[in-house]
Amino acid sequence: MSIYDIVGVPFGYLMRIIYKICGNYPVSIILFTVVANLILLPIRYKNQKGTSRMQLLQPKLDKLKKSYANNPQKLQEEQQKLYQQEGYNPMGSCLPMFLQMFMLFGVIDVIYKPITHILRISRSVREAAVEVASKLIVEGGGKELSFKNLRCELYTMEQLSKTPAKFANLGEDFLDKVSAFNEKFTIFGANLGQTPNLHPEEWTKEALVLCLIPFAAGVAQLISSIYSQLHQKKVNPTMQAGGCMWGMTLVLPLWSIWLAFTFPAGIGFYWICSAIVNFIITFALNQYFTIDRIKAINEKEKAKAKEYAEKHPGKKTFMQKIMEQQAIYDEELNKARVDENGDKISRSEMNKQNRDRIKEARKRMAEKYGDDFDENDKED
Template identity: 45%
Template sequence: MDFLYDLCGKPFGWIMRLIYDLVDNYALAILLFTIITKLILFPISYKQQLNTARMQRLNPKLEKLRQKYKSEPQKLQEAQMQLYQEENINPGASCLPMFLQFFILFGILDVVYKPLSYILKVKDSVISSAFEIVQKIDPDLAKQGTSLRRELTVLTAHHDHASDFLDTFGDSLSAQVSEFYDKFNLFGLNLGSIPTWHPDSWTPTAIGLFMIPILSGVLQLILTIYMQIVQKKRNPGMKGMGCMNVMLYIMPVFSVWFAFQVPAGVGFYWVCSSFFSLLQTVGLNLYFTPKRTEALCEKQNKKMQKKYANGKKSFMQKMMGAQELSEGQQKRARYEEDTKDMSRNELSKYNQQVLKDARKRMAEKYGESYDESETDSKEEKK
């Protein structure tokens, strides 16, 4: 897990250091960091929103397929994939922004936990020596110093016992650490502190820390309710809102729970991220009107047709090809297992039935009529 934090944290630590040097305040640096990452990810978010709008456009066709194959899940899946291929839509495209969001979250978590390393560029050997001092002067605080929280405990202990760290830090670094501690806050709230449900006393600081997780949950709730309203408005006859209903409750609860587990700095980033995500989602939904979406879909389809005109396969074509290959191998294995002990006459009848079933499936696939009695009559004449 530490490797994952380091992998995500180093690039974001470099960005945070640049921003902090410009604004000289950690909370403001987190706010600007959130805006910058949202701008960097905006092209991906735009494509995700467009893909969502295109999926909404297909809902009437998808609903017809669900009704047609409601008792045949395998055929329903094949028909849906065929429709996605025809419309050049990748239904899994919306997963990428979520993955990137969690990648950034791991990064910002590591940056908040390690301000001495990323912001002040203190060497790890110096931090280790400083943590040994914490173990001597405040054992209870040192017990909180896990591999992630080690630097935050040093920062707190130095604020309370600065003179004990002079031999390790020196005058210059000690002054920098003290100055940074004063700027490592949001309206007086230490961003290294972890909010709690039951503080020893409900001081203004405890209330302020408590409100960060609550605010993150409220923003997520507003976002999911808004998305649900948009879905129902654009697809009034759409059924099966189960996924959206789950998200309506899961994401706000997760946001509150998560923000109570991590330092307030990470919770503050989550609040900022949720707020800008709400603004971005509202803006993109206003932009993707039905008329504009239809025009963009036509443009996208022409672009994709041109792109794959030379025989190059799209993602959905590759998926369908892989599925057909897998099904073919499974059918071959079943055929060999079913026919290994058959006589020649039994095998002939079995092959005729397999051929009938294949013709029936093809007729259903292309909407043609299929009369099994006519096929039987032709086979008898032969």
């Protein structure tokens, strides 16, 4: 069982409830995307608060970097002092980001597996259906479809819409249920189980709608990316938005357009909804976290940190422990970079020392276990 299956279960129940209420899959995707993002909102709020506080601290951090450019160890110590004074934990945004990514696995699983989460067809019947779809795809010149493929159900629905008779004897009224679902799996007359094609056999209304979905997904992502870049530049004028960064801003939407042409249109439609909802939430959070509000939040966090330090004078924070371990590692590394006279050694000399240590360790192991050891043996 994969992480998608585990996290997808609760979101699957949510999607099923929404679909039962509205009875239309595209509308269900829109509502599901909104609800899922509202569930993730507290996590995104905390993450955005941490990012905004870091932007507030950035000028002070830049000043420290200039002051201790030639003394990395001292720089780390001063940064740690600053974080303690401000009550800021640079690792604090890691957990919210991890939880957000973890929950997104469930969202993706629900979107990719409507037969599992909405129709509740048993695994054995789904496996048989995917096997039938795989044979049809191979006969058409495509690659074999595996049940482990996350998108196997969407491809199965696509094949069923083309040749329904092949799925007639699978049990649990599979053909009737999926065929009925396919009729509601449409937007503007286009079946979302079909894969968009730039060169369809005939330019029908359905072919046009399917073709527009990938481009709409790319445009939605492009708008969101450009807004994020402009906002970052606004709140942090010293940030250097190089050509590489802007290049990625343009390349990623183009890549998503190409990718959307290789998947069933339901995936592209979800990407459109997700990009729009994410843009709205990001815009709202950016409007909420004004400079004045962040300064007020920062003062409260500083007061909390000061109060905690006074109540627990000898207790070290998690970040302090991390920094101490890093300092020990740096000290050991610096020792390894000098010879017996205290002079710095070159990288090639360091590599030779490391090889000698490994060779000596192998020799001791050979002596311990009675194995042969060749003194002239060289490492690859």
